[in-house]
Amino acid sequence: MTALIRLRLVAFLRTGRALAPLLSVLVVLGVIYGGGQAQAAEAYGFSAAVLFPVVAWQTQILFNVEPDTQRQLSTVAVGGLGREIVAGLLTALVPAFALVAIALALPWALGGITGPQRPGDPSLASGVVAGVWAHLLLVPPALLLGAVASRAAVGNAARGLAVLAGCTVLAFAVGTKDSPVPWLAPPLLPTARATVDGLAAGPLAVQTAFAAAWAAVALVGYVTLRRRNA
Amino acid sequence: MRLDGVWLRYRRGEPWVLRGVEASVAAGEAVAVVGRNGVGKSTLLKLAAGLLRPQRGAVRERPARVGYVPERFPADQPFTARRYLLGMAAIHGLAPADGRRAVGEWAERLHLDPLLDSPLAELSKGSAQKVGLVQGLVHRPDLLILDEPWEGLDAATRAKVPAIVAQTLDRGGRVLISDHLGEVGSLPDVRTWELVDGQLSTPELAPVECVIEVAVTGAEVDAAVASLRAAGHRVLGVRIPS
Incomplete structure (x- = not known):
């Protein structure tokens, strides 16, 4: 399985298609942190929200790089659909974590993070921990959204783009604080809000459960679609 | 390996491609799978390879090591032939040294070695097909599935297919091969499944006539012709240099 992960990563990097999501993240983070300093929790809350659609998009690109017939050859070679699916998701984790690392490190390079400004503000350390939590929490649902939007799952690239764009719009439209159905959307805005508010055990636990549930539903959806298309 | 009452269609509401297929x-x-274009030969092979799941029935006792050679190799990939084949050998579970040896041997056998360092996307269709063939063979599969293996190959490589099949059979392997060009007659001891309207029948193959050119001395011509005819062969002509 490691060999398949390596081959897919090399293909993703060699086609140059890894550049588009990378540049997008750099531009957006540059805009966020270029305007001045912010406290860690607030800054990381925004960057986690921004990273969500980019990780999903990056995963979709990575999956779509592999021709359909090559995916069949990989499936036979690695020993079946289950192992091919696991290898694909593990492959997507590598560039996703790379984007997370960039998103967490860049504000320090740009001098965009500041400590507490007023009494009662969360400490720098708790802001950083909340930020790391938010970024890592959003990786599984974002990655699985990208997987669901891949050609292997939905049949063609145009349909995949519609799924990706639709879910991202849904996340912003339905994920607001006053939404009657916030659970319908990927847990993007609620996670960002929980991060900005600092480390409070209650909201963080709720958001962790929400993201895990959303990721589980997306995983079941992805596996079902792959098995149906197999 | 057995196909037990296999029914398969691609989407609900569409016609069945395979209907209650029983075979082993x-x-x-x-086994050569024959039938007209679009009848479902490739579907049957993908099912045997584990790439498709039947809606009813099951494929049982599929060997663990499967080699699958598609009808068209996907050459639109950012690798050289060598990097790709070594990668596929590793995915098949071969150690790096074994992978290098197997890729080298098969590349030499199929006259692919001068092209191993060429990008896949720059290979001709025939050379890309050879890459497809090698990736399915490097790990010595116990079940070799060849989907129209003669398609796009040059005459010299097409002539090697029977030996490749025979080698797999000699190891105790199984071979499933589809064909619409009528080349299966060149294979050793092949059984035929004919796919008609989603169901299998097993007709006998018509014997394929081959032409052998034999050189004898002028004094032996009459005796040689008579001997061949006596053995039941057709003598098509005799050329005597002037």
């Missing part, structure tokens, strides 16, 4: 392939046996 024993160790050391080659």
